[in-house]
Amino acid sequence: MRSRWLMFAITFIAILYFYMRDSLVTTSVIGTAITFGLPLAMAAMVGIMCERTGIVNIGIEGTLLVSSFVGFFTASASGNLILGLISAVAMGAISGLLLSLLAVTWKMDQIIAGTIINILATGLTSFFYKQGHTIPSTFPEVDIPGLSSIPFFGPVLFMHGPLTYAGIILIFVLWVALYKTPWGLRSRAVGEHPSSADTAGVSVIKLRYLNVAIAGAFGGLAGAYLTLELVGSWDRGFSAGKGFTALALMIFGRWNPIGALGAAIFFGTAQAVTNQLMITQVVTIPQQFTNMLPYVLTILILAISAGKVRAPAAEGQPYEKEQA
Amino acid sequence: MKYLRSWLLPAIALLVAFAVGALMMKIQGANPFVAYKSLFTSAFGSSAGIAKTLGKATPLIISGLAVTICLRAGLFNIGVQGQLLAGALASAWAGYAIKGLPTIIHLPLALLFGVFFGALTGIIAGALKAFRGVHEVITTIMLNSIVLQLGEYLAYGPFKEPGQQLARTPEVLNSAKIPQIFGMPLGFFLGVALAVIAWWVFKTTTSGFRMETVGRNKSAAWYAGISVKRSILISMFVGGALAGLGGAIETLGVVGRYEPAFNGGIGFDGITIALLGRANPLAVIPGSILFGGMRGAGASMQFAAGVSPDIIDLILAIVLFLVTAPLIGKMIKSIRDTEQITTGGWGN
Numbered sequence: 001m002r003s004r005w006l007m008f009a010i011t012f013i014a015i016l017y018f019y020m021r022d023s024l025v026t027t028s029v030i031g032t033a034i035t036f037g038l039p040l041a042m043a044a045m046v047g048i049m050c051e052r053t054g055i056v057n058i059g060i061e062g063t064l065l066v067s068s069f070v071g072f073f074t075a076s077a078s079g080n081l082i083l084g085l086i087s088a089v090a091m092g093a094i095s096g097l098l099l100s101l102l103a104v105t106w107k108m109d110q111i112i113a114g115t116i117i118n119i120l121a122t123g124l125t126s127f128f129y130k131q132g133h134t135i136p137s138t139f140p141e142v143d144i145p146g147l148s149s150i151p152f153f154g155p156v157l158f159m160h161g162p163l164t165y166a167g168i169i170l171i172f173v174l175w176v177a178l179y180k181t182p183w184g185l186r187s188r189a190v191g192e193h194p195s196s197a198d199t200a201g202v203s204v205i206k207l208r209y210l211n212v213a214i215a216g217a218f219g220g221l222a223g224a225y226l227t228l229e230l231v232g233s234w235d236r237g238f239s240a241g242k243g244f245t246a247l248a249l250m251i252f253g254r255w256n257p258i259g260a261l262g263a264a265i266f267f268g269t270a271q272a273v274t275n276q277l278m279i280t281q282v283v284t285i286p287q288q289f290t291n292m293l294p295y296v297l298t299i300l301i302l303a304i305s306a307g308k309v310r311a312p313a314a315e316g317q318p319y320e321k322e323q324a
Numbered sequence: 325m326k327y328l329r330s331w332l333l334p335a336i337a338l339l340v341a342f343a344v345g346a347l348m349m350k351i352q353g354a355n356p357f358v359a360y361k362s363l364f365t366s367a368f369g370s371s372a373g374i375a376k377t378l379g380k381a382t383p384l385i386i387s388g389l390a391v392t393i394c395l396r397a398g399l400f401n402i403g404v405q406g407q408l409l410a411g412a413l414a415s416a417w418a419g420y421a422i423k424g425l426p427t428i429i430h431l432p433l434a435l436l437f438g439v440f441f442g443a444l445t446g447i448i449a450g451a452l453k454a455f456r457g458v459h460e461v462i463t464t465i466m467l468n469s470i471v472l473q474l475g476e477y478l479a480y481g482p483f484k485e486p487g488q489q490l491a492r493t494p495e496v497l498n499s500a501k502i503p504q505i506f507g508m509p510l511g512f513f514l515g516v517a518l519a520v521i522a523w524w525v526f527k528t529t530t531s532g533f534r535m536e537t538v539g540r541n542k543s544a545a546w547y548a549g550i551s552v553k554r555s556i557l558i559s560m561f562v563g564g565a566l567a568g569l570g571g572a573i574e575t576l577g578v579v580g581r582y583e584p585a586f587n588g589g590i591g592f593d594g595i596t597i598a599l600l601g602r603a604n605p606l607a608v609i610p611g612s613i614l615f616g617g618m619r620g621a622g623a624s625m626q627f628a629a630g631v632s633p634d635i636i637d638l639i640l641a642i643v644l645f646l647v648t649a650p651l652i653g654k655m656i657k658s659i660r661d662t663e664q665i666t667t668g669g670w671g672n
Contacts (some may be wrong), residue, residue: 025578059460059463078614101368101407102484102649106649106650108648108649109648109649111400111461111648112400112599112648113648115400115461115595116641116644116645116648116649117396119592119595119596119640119641119644119645120641120642120644120645122592122639122641123634123640123641123642124637124638124641125636126634127348127632127634127635127637128638129634171361215369236484240469241465241466241469244461244465244466247462248462286477286481288473288474288476288480289473289477290476291473292470292473292474293470295466295467295469295470295473296466296470298462298466299452299458299462299466299467301453301454302456302458302459302463303456303458
């Protein structure tokens with residue numbers, strides 16, 4: 001618990017420091033922190049949904065890669081961003097179904113199953129990748145009338161693209177669903193003690209399939225956000241390790257959607273502050289070291305939080321129904 | 325019969341993957357027969373082609389072994405890529421910066437540099453796993469990116485060849501280059517020897533048995549008085565050291581320097597090769613020769629049939645999928661393999 005408070009304290013002090021120095025810069029840094037953090041938070045939701053029902057999903061990276069690829073090239077070919085979004089979400093769900101097939105039905109080792117998804121995604125996208133494609137535009141920024149004119153919070157929270165809002169809202173929806181609905185209770189039961197859940201009449205297999213597929217769709221949304229709203233292009237290795245960082249944030253956030261969102265915003269702030277320091281040349285670090293930052297932070301976060309947190313108990317084990 | 329089965333599954337997986345690859349080529353409007361023919365004739369059809377194939381196979385054997393040994397100990401070392409880069413970088417530095425030594429000292433020293441830094445990269449992940457319970461798949465992937473960025477920084481900055489536009493280190497001195505025998509890369513034989521040694525260690529020695537016991541059942545190993553932590557540390561150390569050696573051999577025997585574009589996929593091919601060989605050290609050798617041939621001859625396939633060499637990535641991904649998923653075993657009952665490969669699982 002202490003490390004979480006420490007994290008929030010650091011974020012808060014950083015924000016305060018920058019706000020007192022230059023309020024305009026602060027709003028832009030925090031805005032950037034959200035843009036950096038949100039895709040990670042969304043990807044972490046994929047992990048949370050899967051792991052809460054007992055499926056380890058190490059293939060988030062592959063889901064992001066393949067869904068952003070499909071989303072971008074669909075949008076590019078059709079000139080329609082909505083179509084791109086839909087196809088990315090569908091592709092994400094398909095990758096989730098593939099994971100279910102491997103891990104739930106075939107009872108494969110889940111780490112290897114996820115790795116297969118990652119390697120397949122890399123192979124498929126690099127083979128079908130064509131250079132020189134563009135999309136007409138990215139999703140435009142939508143300023144929420146009224147709210148966006150609140151000082152500080154307006155530009156930080158209410159001047160984003162539509163997928164940002166969708167992502168943030170869905171994270172809170174997932175939190176409510178996980179802790180306050182029968183579906184959430186059943187899902188968590190399946191992740192902690194599947195045979196009890198089974199005895200109580202919950203279909204372990206069905207629920208795992210459903211949740212992993214929805215999680216994949218969520219990953220597809222994250223992929224669509226990255227390519228269609230944030231970057232506006234696609235290149236080989238586009239997901240750049242975000243799927244793995246997301247797993248670290250999931251663990252740091254204790255498999256809780258809000259916790260993971262907080263961790264992701266912290267992560268995004270660290271990156272945004274570094275960027276800002278680089279731009280204003282307060283510090284000059286070689287670019288390679290700033291590129292390294294997310295990876296180093298991921299390892300540090302895990303080293304701090306792992307071992308102290310408890311994963312869902314049935315995670316990683318295929319469910320075998322007892323024979324009567 | 326058991327012997328036949330262990331060969332049949334990978335063989336079917338390869339055939340199916342090639343068939344899917346052919347389909348993909350057809351979709352792109354290329355002729356798969358021309359493509360495959362040029363692939364195999366240029367890889368295995370001439371002595372020069374075979375020498376090239378074996379050269380490409382060398383780092384693959386070693387990185388395949390690095391993955392295999394960790395798999396045996398229940399660890400999934402996806403970080404071979406980073407360990408290999410660390411080894412390449414260190415051996416390149418030792419190869420050009422240490423001057424005035426005879427080959428007999430300089431070459432082993434440069435190799436040792438590679439081994440040491442590869443092992444160092446591996447042991448970071450091993451220590452995080454053993455003492456903090458951090459899963460090695462995440463740490464090793466993160467370390468891959470960190471080492472890549474570090475290498476780029478060094479090749480653009482402190483290690484950069486003076487007066488050179490490109491980001492790369494100076495060329496390794498002749499005294500640190502690996503000699504060739506009859507046009508055959510010497511490193512290949514070292515790789516084969518290492519595979520045999522690894523097989524022997526797991527087959528006959530106590531330490532091999534200990535590692536394998538930890539890999540199969542941690543709590544049973546613990547009850548039997550085997551130190552799980554020690555086994556994790558040793559296997560990541562050895563895996564990293566091997567990968568570093570692979571990077572050093574590639575640098576000192578083939579590339580001659582470190583460049584940021586250094587052989588992207590060797591580490592990942594190593595994963596596929598290890599799983600294809602069902603974590604058997606000896607099976608790494610034929611797998612590596614096959615993959616080395618495909619990697620070496622990818623360009624000729626593009627030349628002959630206009631197929632992008634990226635198809636090889638796709639074929640290899642499909643091979644991995646078919647070999648690890650119990651798909652073939654489900655369809656053909658007689659080759660259903662009872663022994664699935666498992667990793668240590670999540671968390672602890």
